[in-house]
Amino acid sequence: MNDPRSTTRDPQGPVPELTIVSTRVYRGPNLWSYDQAMHLVVDLGILEEYPSSAIDGFTERLTGLLPTLDKHTCSTGREGGFVERLHEGTWMGHIAEHVALELQNLAGHRVTRGKTRSVPGHPGRYNMIYAYSEERLGRAAGELAVRIVNHCVDPVAAPLDFEAELDDFLRLAQRVAFGPSTQAIIDEAESRDIPWLRLNSASFVQLGQGVHAQRIRATMTSRTSALAVDVAGDKSMTTTLLAGAGLPVPRSGTTRDAAEAVAVAERIGYPVVVKPLDGNHGRGVQLDLADAAAVRDAFPRAVAQSRRGVVVVESYVRGKDYRFLVVGGQVVAVAERVPAQVVGDGRSTIAELVARENEDPRRGVGHEKVLTRIALDEAALAYLSEQGYTPESVPEEGLDVPLVRTGNMSTGGISIDRTWEVHPDNVDIAEEAARIVGLDIAGIDFMSPDITQSVSEVGGAIVEVNAAPGFRMHTHPTEGEPQFIAKPVLDLLFPPGSPARVPIVAVTGTNGKTTTGRMIGHIMRGAGKHVGLTSTDGVAIDERLVIKRDASGPKSARTVLQNPRVDFAVLEVARGGILREGLGYDKNDVAVVTNVTADHLGLAGIDTVEQLAQVKSVVVSAVPRSGTAVLNADDPLVREMRHRCRGQVMYFSLAEPGSPEHLFVEKRLGRGGRAVLLEATPRGERIVLCEGKRRMPLAWTHTIPATYNGAARFNVANAMAAAGAAWAAGAPLHDIRAGLRSFVPDSYLSPGRLNRVEVRGAEVFVDYAHNPAGVESLGQFVSARAEQAAAEGQQVRRIGVLGATGDRRDEDIRELGTVVAPWFDVVVVREDDNLRGRPAGESAQLVAEALREAATTGGHGTEVLVVPDEEEACRRALDLAEPGDVVAMAVDQAAEVMQLLEDYTHRAQPSPRAGVLMVPDPDLA
Incomplete structure (x- = not known):
């Protein structure tokens, strides 16, 4: 934003009329940012005449609602810089940008990047760009930010129930957020530069690209055996398998009838546990049942949570409740689970103590936060009654009142990390149990009086094996050190040294990008790659057209990167997709820009060739330091894109020796650069790959079918660009040469192109x-x-x-x-x-x-x-x-x-x- 300027004020004063004109969601590098971003075009209306310093009380009202804005640095680079700008005077679009970022931070999403720039030719309109982590939340943050700014301009004309609106926003954040387990895996993936893609609105996520991709759903992975999940879901089968392997398990039996449940309990001996055969999260589990009446009373609650109507009756193992997390056959974390309880203070009722406990900001609904809210449900009321309490009872000071029998986190329990205290014998037993069931990630529920001693000495047993175990008790224990268990999960899916990405070559330009992309794909297929190709004709996997449409946008790019056969991607990138959604992926190993000429001008705010070149340069900005941009040195607009490339730059040029373009390239070659040039020989014109002073002849142009004996100069240029891209991607020279010579411009290999x-x-x-x-x-x-x-x-x-x-x-x-x-x-x-x-x-x-x-x-x-x-x-x-x-x-x-x-x-x-x-x-x- 520009600094405040002298303006002519409206005599009626500021009016809260900041509005959103349009919204775009960028899902990858874009014209404004290297990363995904939200783009709102906002109209200030009369507020264009009123910076923040010109509105009485505006800054005080805004910082009163959002005091954490004092942490924003803005252009000063220090905390408090943004509030300084508010006092000095800044415009409402810029302010809304900061508010949108801060709202997301309050929801637990760490986002900081943003910028606001005026829309040329439209006074009072601004491009408001800000980062987001989750798309729906990012969009909602911008909309709420506009309402907040308008309210601070004039609270009467733009009334706002800030607390209610903020609560609604935070509840949305909780609904759309990943659970703690999924988020831990994604955080670890990001730290390793492993790309990820959310496949649905829940926890179904792809990690990696193409042939290297792995999928997770919460803590189930692509490697999780469906048979093992079935076994773990059948508690009776699990117990049978573990007992057959000599592991300590309770005596048990199954039944569909309450009377038979009593018979089983009397056969194995009281006390017993009654639980559903295929339940989860501890629902329907009732412990320490001492007689037939207790079993008959517990049976209906257990059978109600069983999908198949079968109930397990097993001997009750006394001791503390421990969860062993086994990943890839090794115990990586152990937590003691303590059932939900309250501690009396001699003054408050149990209901009041529960309400006070639920005020802990760490507690939320279900698995949305690191702890779950405690519910005084039917089971809790029954357990209180057994202890002689009601919700209105006032326990004496210091008295522990348990509210549920099990220590599951989903019923409000807490966890204590015990990873480094476990006896080695118990570790061996847990790892063996996971191997017998066949789970790559398993949660082993262990009951033992003291986990620091071997179960062979103090007693104890495995009471359950869980597929898709939750991580939050280990990553966010109530007491003790958190365990970074996402690391072994990622090691399991992507062993150290294994790739997670497929090479991506992005091709853009006004003309020639489709032919160039097809040539690159043809060369790489000849080199043994399984190529996914997008173009204006559709999406092709190994030359098979799987989608027929204009597929030069980000959605088609994601389609290729999701395909499990693809180990090399060639993506045509058109201006429309960049302007609409960004690239749709985070970076490309090679970027090819064929040329930039007048086309599509006057659309989507792109009125000049220079602006069009800026849009197309996004693919060059997405080249990492290890990558290469292949640029047309004969096009001055393309040549200038070298300044936006973080990696190497390779040029291709049809210019004759002695021309300014040829001298430009030769100068770069003198510094050790690379280029693809034409060379005149007695046998004709040929393409030469150059690296420093080294010259490597590739092919005579008349031997390349697509050039029609060298007459199609634009296809000579396309062939040179394709050769440079394939060279940058590591293709051997003989494969590049063979690919160009066998690429025939017919309706099969290159439909609609000459x-x-x-x-x-x-x-x-x-x-x-x-x-x-x-x-x-x-x-x-x-x-x-x-x-x-x-x-x-x-x-x-x-x-x-x-x-x-x-x-x-x-x-x-x-x-x-x-x-x-x-x-x-x-x-x-x-x-x-x-x-x-x-x-x-x-x-x-x-x-x-x-x-x-x-x-x-x-x-x-x-x-x-x-x-x-x-x-x-x-x-x-x-x-x-x-x-x-x-x-x-x-x-x-x-x-x-x-x-x-x-x-x-x-x-x-x-x-x-x-x-x-x-x-x-x-x-x-």
């Missing part, structure tokens, strides 16, 4: 060129092909089919006609099926008018026809073509046009003038 079909002796090329730079390059190629034919004595005409996209500016559409005029003898102007908001015929007419004007002023004599329907336009061009002519079709629906070409050679031809609208020449009217 596909060649011969129709009745005429050469027909189908391409997706749709902007001025693209169609001009296509025109240059057609002229080069025509010159090659003319050199052989053939009479050749150059025929083109082209159309403009309707959502471009008028001047951009007209430029299409202007640049193409010198390269064609006949141009058939068409329109896309999707007119994108323009009236039918308008885009075609603009192109045709520009073509006519350019042909007249340049003396080209270009014949112009308008055939709005794309298929009919292509038919007309074919009807005009004679053997030897070169026809270039810049189309929107390439697959349909290729089908037309195939059918055209087998069908009767239509009338040459069908569907043609001749463009009148005013000079002849």
Whole structure:
């Protein structure tokens, strides 16, 4: 934000009219930040005239609601800096940014990054950017921040129940947050630079990418055996297996009938435990039942928690309740679990003591916090009654009153860390139990009078084995040292030295990015990689098209990175996806930028080529220090992107020796840099890989099919960019060479990109060129092909089919006609099926008018026809073509046009003038 300036105040004073105009969620590096961020465009209205210092009481009201804002440093770099700015005067968008960050901090999310910048050309509007950890919470933080700022401007005009709103916000944070166990694993993953992706709104998470990915759901992992989970869920089966292995377990039996439960209890001997066969979290478990009446009374509560209606009756093992956590066959933590209880003070009732205990900020609902709130439910009331208490009883000072029988954290219990006190015999027993059940992560419930002594001496037994055990009693014990148990979990999923990421090559640019991406993918497949490729045609896994759509955005990138077959990703990155969501991943090992020319200008706030270059440079900013950016040295806007790269920079250039661009690259090579250049030889032009003074010949351009004997200069550039990317990714030179030589620009490997079909002796090329730079390059190629034919004595005409996209500016559409005029003898102007908001015929007419004007002023004599329907336009061009002519079709629906070409050679031809609208020449009217 700019410093406060002198403004003309509204005589009526400030009005609380800060509003949110639009919201974007960036899920990866973006135009504003290296990391994910929330982007709100806010409108200050009359508040543009009122910085914070000009509103009486504003700063005091805001800091009264959020006193922790005094910890914000802002631009000063020291605590309290933001409050200083408030007193000096700063604008409401900047203030809302800090409030949104602080609200998330209050919810336990540590976020600090933010910036607020004015929207060019829109006084009073600002881009408000701030970090977030959870998307729904980040969005809610921005919305609440705006309400808070408006309230502090004028509490009467913008009333706000701050406490209620904050409570609602914090409850949302609790609902969307990961549980302590999942969060511990994610925190450890982040510390190891292992990427993660939330797969649902709960605790289902992917760690790593592609072939290296592992999944977790809470503390169940990709390696957790479903059979082992079933065994652990059947307490009777678990006990049978453990007893068969000679491990200490209680005597037990199962039943569906209360009377039979009594019989089992009398057979094994009182006291007994009654619990559901397949329950969890201690629900329905009743301990120390001393007679038949107690068993009959306990049976209904146990059977109600059993999914299969089966109840376990087992001998009661006296002692303390311990939980052993076993990961990968080793005990990594041990906690003593103490049942929920209150301590009397001689004045308060049990209900009051429980309420006071629940005020502990560490207690929440379920597993949302490190401790669970204590509930005076039916089971608790019954247990109190057994002890002679009611909720209104006042226990004497210092008296412990247990509220539940079990020490489960989910029923309000507390934990004491005992990891370093356990006897080795007991450790061996717990590890053996996990191995017998077959769980990679297991919670072993152990009852023993003293865990520091062997159970063989003091007694004790394993009473339960749990799949998906909770971590919070170990990571956040009520007493004792926390155990960093996420480390062995990550060691299990990603052993030290094993990869978690797949190499990512991101390709962007105005033209050529699809072909370049396909070339890179083809090279890497030849090198033995399983390639996931995104492009404007769809998502392909090992050349199989799995999704057919424009897949050059972040969602498609995530689709590839989730695929378990992919060990190399080539991602086409378009400007639209960057502006809409960011990259969708955190970094790319190689970034390729082919060029930046005028296209899509006037959309989404991008009005100049320089702004477009800023957007596309995001992929360069996402290159880590170990990565490489492959940049087109012949494009000054791309060349400047080197300043945004943290890794190495490799250039590619078609420039001739002695040119400024060539000298620029040679200077970098003199410093040990790398580049891909062209070299003239007696046998022709060839591509050379350069590193410092070293020169490594790669391939003659005429041997690369995509260049059509070197005539397609844009594909020469694309091949050089692809070679540089594959080289940077570690591909051997012979694989790069073989890949370029075998990449044929047909409708299979490269649909819609300079596909060649011969129709009745005429050469027909189908391409997706749709902007001025693209169609001009296509025109240059057609002229080069025509010159090659003319050199052989053939009479050749150059025929083109082209159309403009309707959502471009008028001047951009007209430029299409202007640049193409010198390269064609006949141009058939068409329109896309999707007119994108323009009236039918308008885009075609603009192109045709520009073509006519350019042909007249340049003396080209270009014949112009308008055939709005794309298929009919292509038919007309074919009807005009004679053997030897070169026809270039810049189309929107390439697959349909290729089908037309195939059918055209087998069908009767239509009338040459069908569907043609001749463009009148005013000079002849």
